[in-house]
Amino acid sequence: MKTSSDYLGRRLAAVPRGVATAAPVFADRAENSEIWDVEGRRYIDFAGGIAVLNVGHRHPRVMAAVQAQLERFTHTAFQVMAYDNYVELAERLNAAAPFSGPAKTILFTTGAEATENAVKIARAATGRSGIIAFAGGFHGRTALASAMTGKVVPYKRDFGPSVPEVYHVPFPGSRGGVTIEDSLRALDFLFAADIAPERVAAIIIEPVQGEGGFHVASPELLKALRAICDRHGIKLISDEVQAGFARTGKMFGIEHTGVEPDLVAVAKSLAGGFPLSGVIGRAELMDSVEPGGLGGTYGGSPVACAAALAVLDIIEEEKLLARADAIGSRLRARIASWQGRNTLLPTTGLRGPGAMIAFDITTTHGEPDGAAAKAVCVRALEEGLIVLTCGPFGNTIRILVPLTASDEIIEEGLDKLELALTA
Known part of the structure; x- marks a missing residue:
């Protein structure tokens, strides 16, 4: 042995x-x-x-859904030939979106793809390039995602210059007694010293920081950010990669605050252990990117989509x-x-x-x-x-x-x- x-x-x-x-x-x-x-x-x-x-591991409903899909086909690339469970999953996620109005969903494979594509969509919709994130936040390990991640070691050290026009402000409560007022004051300083708000495409935030220590973004902070975004035409991205799909007692963590984001990055527990991620967004934003500007060879795998549909059923029925x-x-x-x-x-x-x-x-x-x-x-x-x-x-x-x-x-x-x- x-x-x-x-x-x-x-x-x-x-x-x-x-x-x-x-x-x-x-x-x-x-x-x-x-x-x-x-x-x-x-x-x-x-x-x-x-x-x-x-x-859980190998939930019977997930395993049965995956086995049924394996008997049909495992891959076509959605960009080559579409399939039904991708569309059905997008419809289900659109219906669950934590914001009012029409929604659309695009599917990918990893959490980093979700956060990066949420930024791409925000940039295309606004014609701006600046991104604001929070110290202690984790948004992935790819180039743009690690630039948004608010921790140097081990995610940035030794990897050379970071992607430009990504800025950070302190996250309340994460260290050093930072208050909501401190964070908002730092955001004002950022607007005054480094980037005008009219050049900012999006603010990205985890409703509960994952790698950052499970610190919760309070309703007061999210409401203040929503007001700032509305005032300056900035899009608010909720990174639900770790907090999403019932973990916090809501489908999405931001639902605890009553604040509606513009874009939502999802992954992790979406597909019960199979690689799947996505961006759920306001329909008019999602359609701001021209055909071919978004996608990925394995994005929205039909096997993972089958698993995800079972996961949504399990969350509801159990x-x-x-x-x-x-x-x-x-x-x-x-x-x-x-x-x-x-x-x-x-x-x-x-x-x-x-x-x-x-x-x-x-x-x-x-x-x-x-x-x-x-x-x-x-x-x-x-x-x-x-x-x-x-x-x-x-x-x-x-x-x-x-x-x-x-x-x-x-x-x-x-x-x-x-x-x-x-x-």
Whole structure:
């Protein structure tokens, strides 16, 4: 029997170190919220493939839909010969769009493609080039997406000059006591010092920062940004790649704020583990690009579209919006009970909507402790739990358990996480 160590040696020899792997074990099979490695060890999955598996591993409805599509065809390229489930999925996403009025959807493969194409559409619609993003935000690793990402290490270091005309302002609450007023003041300074608002095509923001530490964009901030965009003709892009598809207790994270964006980037949990992303936008904006200006050879794979249609059915029929809230309440109550216990590492900053939950590991003096958080993940893996860190200091523990996980599995995972937090 091959071991994870055997595969790890081959991985190190064959795959560059630039792509990191959090857990030094190799998956063999998975069901719902559990994974077994090649040595037969079982793990509870609190990472969900980084927010990809809101409906769990290999949901039967997803697998059946994919198998049915495999019996028909696997690829034509939508630009060559269109197919029905691409159109049906676009119709379903248009109907769910978090804004009023007619919507249209285009499909791609990765989250970075979604954010980049949302920017391309905004630029075409406005005739402008400037883009404003937020410190701590993560929008992907391709050239434009990494330029919008508000963190240098490891996403920008050593890669040369960044794409021009991308600017950043502080995100409230993410570090250093930044307030909403501070962020808006920085935006005013940006307009005065670097780029006139009449040259800005779009402001892009995650309603809940993912890699940035699960910090929530408040309704007050989003309403202020919406007013600024309306005043200056700027388009507002909601990056829902990590927060979308029931994770926060709403279909889209921005729905918690009552603010309507102009464009929405989606990916991750859209297709239950199959590569699929897209941009949902106001119809008049989406039609601002001439034919051939958008697309991709694999964009909107018919197999992934079949999976996504099943995912949308599962979210509705299994009431996963309500389930996300119930899971979140369970997680918050248990994590809150750990705070102040001298037998556990210090934890603070419990936060997040729905089942998009995080908390911070600190020193006894309240300083961020990224090394301790990393050690927690290592000990959790030894206990049979997969969990990840995030945040500007690497000290945030984030929980992205599948929304289809049972209460018993979630409690078992929390037991393992509590053991990993033992001081």
